Amino acid sequence: MKIQHVIKPETLREALIALGDYKGESEVIAGGTDLLVKMREGHNRYSTLIDISDVPEIREIHETEDTFEIGAAVTFSEIVAHEGIKQAFVGLWEACVSVGAPQIRNKGTIGGNIANASPAADSVPPLMALEAVLLIGSAIDSKRVPLSQFFQGKGNNVLQPGEMILKIILQKAPQKHKNVAFAKLGLRNALAISRLSVAMTLTLDDNNQIVTAAVATGSLGLVVMREPLIEAFLIGRVLDDALIEETEAQFSEVVETRLKGRSTCEFKKEAIKGITYTVMKKWMAQEGMTC
Amino acid sequence: MLELKITVNGKSYCEQIPAHLRLLDFLRETLGLTGTKEGCGEGECGACTVIMDGKTVDSCLVLAAQCQGKEIITIEGVAAEDGTLHPVQEAFLEVGAVQCGYCIPGMVLSAKALLDAVPHPTDAEIKETVSGNLCRCTGYDKMFEAVKMASEQKGAK
Numbered sequence: 001m002k003i004q005h006v007i008k009p010e011t012l013r014e015a016l017i018a019l020g021d022y023k024g025e026s027e028v029i030a031g032g033t034d035l036l037v038k039m040r041e042g043h044n045r046y047s048t049l050i051d052i053s054d055v056p057e058i059r060e061i062h063e064t065e066d067t068f069e070i071g072a073a074v075t076f077s078e079i080v081a082h083e084g085i086k087q088a089f090v091g092l093w094e095a096c097v098s099v100g101a102p103q104i105r106n107k108g109t110i111g112g113n114i115a116n117a118s119p120a121a122d123s124v125p126p127l128m129a130l131e132a133v134l135l136i137g138s139a140i141d142s143k144r145v146p147l148s149q150f151f152q153g154k155g156n157n158v159l160q161p162g163e164m165i166l167k168i169i170l171q172k173a174p175q176k177h178k179n180v181a182f183a184k185l186g187l188r189n190a191l192a193i194s195r196l197s198v199a200m201t202l203t204l205d206d207n208n209q210i211v212t213a214a215v216a217t218g219s220l221g222l223v224v225m226r227e228p229l230i231e232a233f234l235i236g237r238v239l240d241d242a243l244i245e246e247t248e249a250q251f252s253e254v255v256e257t258r259l260k261g262r263s264t265c266e267f268k269k270e271a272i273k274g275i276t277y278t279v280m281k282k283w284m285a286q287e288g289m290t291c
Numbered sequence: 292m293l294e295l296k297i298t299v300n301g302k303s304y305c306e307q308i309p310a311h312l313r314l315l316d317f318l319r320e321t322l323g324l325t326g327t328k329e330g331c332g333e334g335e336c337g338a339c340t341v342i343m344d345g346k347t348v349d350s351c352l353v354l355a356a357q358c359q360g361k362e363i364i365t366i367e368g369v370a371a372e373d374g375t376l377h378p379v380q381e382a383f384l385e386v387g388a389v390q391c392g393y394c395i396p397g398m399v400l401s402a403k404a405l406l407d408a409v410p411h412p413t414d415a416e417i418k419e420t421v422s423g424n425l426c427r428c429t430g431y432d433k434m435f436e437a438v439k440m441a442s443e444q445k446g447a448k
Contacts, residue, residue, distance in 0.1 A: 101423025190422035
């Protein structure tokens with residue numbers, strides 16, 4: 001659909017009012033790195049765009065005692081340059097570094113990456129493993145939605161007409177930093193859409209026994225998802241090389257069941273083993289564990 | 292149609308443009324600055340790279356309407372007004388980093404943006420910087436050499 005009208009609000013209030021006034025006929029544009037590709041293919045839905053890329057209230061990264069709050073229109077380059085995010089959530093930082101290339105990261109935003117609802121979105125698996133919460137706003141009100149409840153299918157999310165993501169809220173507490181590990185397979189080192197990605201957070205007791213586990217995958221289904229079977233498999237087990245090998249096999253079975261009959265099954269049921277190894281080893285290295 | 296106020300290579304413009312116009316087309320068609328190339332039209336090759344407010348962007352993925360008040364530098368704006376080449380351009384010529392030339396405007400702008408921000412980049416930083424500029428001819432080594440050379444020359448000046 002050809003774009004007829006671009007509105008450029010200067011404040012969040014203006015943006016939300018415009019989104020309400022043009023409810024059902026408009027969508028927001030931030031970096032445009034997904035939307036302009038859709039426009040080129042004729043798949044964009046609305047002829048009116050509301051350009052939120054310069055709205056100051058959603059362009060900040062804010063750290064509190066217990067949380068990091070990332071504005072929806074913060075670009076990947078800005079996240080990559082943020083030392084606090086790198087220290088607190090290194091896997092999320094790595095995922096943001098892996099997005100596209102510098103030109104894409106200079107424009108692409110974390111809110112756009114989420115709202116586009118691609119199963120291959122790079123930032124989403126670590127955000128999912130970190131149990132991120134989204135603040136969603138409209139001209140009338142705002143509400144918190146867990147990221148795990150945001151996706152409805154490939155390219156589909158729960159945003160209603162007139163709503164947009166305002167910020168992404170990540171808990172630091174109780175550990176003040178959450179060790180999240182991330183690994184991605186792409187066809188090349190840059191400008192690579194994820195073909196398979198895994199993000200993982202764990203907590204261990206004093207005997208290296210896994211107490212909690214959050215595992216999220218990208219490009220293994222219609223949406224980025226948590227993997228409850230793998231999480232249940234890990235909990236109560238001691239984290240060591242033997243467990244890594246067993247987890248590879250478990251994950252391979254999960255993938256084979258899920259993708260049976262699809263052309264990607266043969267590749268992904270094998271590739272998941274290597275990427276499981278990588279992400280678990282990374283988690284351990286990031287934790288300072290030698291094993 | 293909407294009114295766009297934008298600065299390109301130091302010159303201010305005020306133009307009536309259709310809402311759907313990409314920055315790439317504004318530069319090439321409206322302003323006649325054809326140095327910026329369209330390689331893929333979907334942000335996968337970097338041939339359309341320009342510098343916007345100091346940062347490289349793929350101009351095929353930016354609507355001109357989003358550029359109100361922005362400062363754009365294209366390849367035409369890299370050399371000085373009197374024609375003196377930028378150290379990056381000198382270095383590309385010196386080492387022979389140009390073959391067909393199609394990726395070069397984007398490459399030069401990526402390199403310039405890097406050196407403006409990081410005068411003495413590491414090899415890893417140079418590679419990362421041009422990772423969004425695909426080249427089918429050269430194998431990239433001469434690009435890295437040229438950027439390194441330019442960073443050393445710039446320091447010397």
